[in-house]
Structure formats: C-alpha cells, structure tokens
Amino acid sequence: MIAETVCSAVSVAGLGIAAVTAYRKRFLAATRLAAYSLVPIGLVMTGVVGWLADTAFSVKAWAGFGVLGVAWLLFMTTRAVERRSVGTRKERKEAAKAAQREAVAPAASAPSLGQGARPAAKAEVQAKAKGKPKAAAPTEDFSDIEAILKKHGI
Structure with missing residues (x-):
C-alpha cells in the first residue's frame, strides 16, 4: 500500500x-x-511493485536468494580452479596443435629440446671420422633456428 x-x-x-x-x-x-x-x-x-514488496518481506524468498548466492559462489570457485590448473582455452588449443605438430615432425623440435646434435654437426663428425674432408658447408648453420620456427608454426 x-x-x-x-x-x-x-x-x-x-x-x-x-x-x-x-x-x-x-x-x-x-x-x-x-x-x-x-x-x-x-x-x-x-502488480510488479506488490510482488517486490511481498518478496522483500518474505523469509522464504531471502532464503532462496541465499541458496542462489551459494550456487553462484560454487560455480565461480570451480571455474577459477579450472582456469588455474588447466590454463586458458587458448593455451589448451596451442598445446593440442603442438602435440599434433610433434606427431607429424618429431625431429623438428629435437634441437630445441637438446636431443641429438644438429644435422650439419653430425655430417662434420662423420666426415672427420672417415678422414674425408668435409663438403663445402655454409659458414652459418641455422638448422636449430629453423627447427624452433617450425615448432612454433612460423
């Protein structure tokens, strides 16, 4: 009233x-x-005002708002934990792409991980072991840089 x-x-x-x-x-x-x-x-x-007035003075309505608040709090907590543990959606997509690239070209990321020697260095070692002079190799070897760029999709 x-x-x-x-x-x-x-x-x-x-x-x-x-x-x-x-x-x-x-x-x-x-x-x-x-x-x-x-x-x-x-x-x-x-009748909206009457409904709001009845809701404002109803214990049952306030208990319902409390339950909704707890539900919202639980939802936001689970989302925060999920984001901290798994990472963002973008990071998950990048990880999936990296796994796919690793399956396609496993040797592409080997130099960046420290597994094995560079291909040109292997050739030099083999040439010295056989006693043959090494072939005219370029003065700069960019194979490890190329592998890193391939790993990142560039």
Whole structure:
C-alpha cells in the first residue's frame, strides 16, 4: 500500500517536471521525462511493485536468494580452479596443435629440446671420422633456428 502511494507520487512529480520543461520549449527533454515518470505507475498497475514488496518481506524468498548466492559462489570457485590448473582455452588449443605438430615432425623440435646434435654437426663428425674432408658447408648453420620456427608454426 505504501509502495503504491510512493510510486504514484513519484509519477505525478515527474509529470509536473515534464510539464515545466515543455513550457520552457524543451519538448524532447519533456517527452523523455514524461516517459521516465510513467514507469513507476506502470509498475504499480501491473502488480510488479506488490510482488517486490511481498518478496522483500518474505523469509522464504531471502532464503532462496541465499541458496542462489551459494550456487553462484560454487560455480565461480570451480571455474577459477579450472582456469588455474588447466590454463586458458587458448593455451589448451596451442598445446593440442603442438602435440599434433610433434606427431607429424618429431625431429623438428629435437634441437630445441637438446636431443641429438644438429644435422650439419653430425655430417662434420662423420666426415672427420672417415678422414674425408668435409663438403663445402655454409659458414652459418641455422638448422636449430629453423627447427624452433617450425615448432612454433612460423
């Protein structure tokens, strides 16, 4: 009963302010004020205000809000734990792509992991062991850099 009276008073005051604004030749602002001031009386007429008043003073409704709060807290906690342990969705996709690339070209990432020697270094060792002079090798060996770039998909 009190809520309906307050909403009606707010609507009447808002319509009065809208009338004064229209008198000052600011019709767009007056129309906007009239629209805002009609909302409270519309809520009273539809019964929303009565429902809110009944909900505000209901112990059962507040217990329901408490249960919803606990559910939300549990949901957010599980999401936070999942994000900390597994990583982001982007990291999971990158890990899956890296595993797929590793299956396709396992030797591509071997130099970056420290497994085995570089192919040019193996050739030099074999050439020295056989006593043959090594072939004209380039002065700079970029095979390990190429392997790292391939590993990262570049």
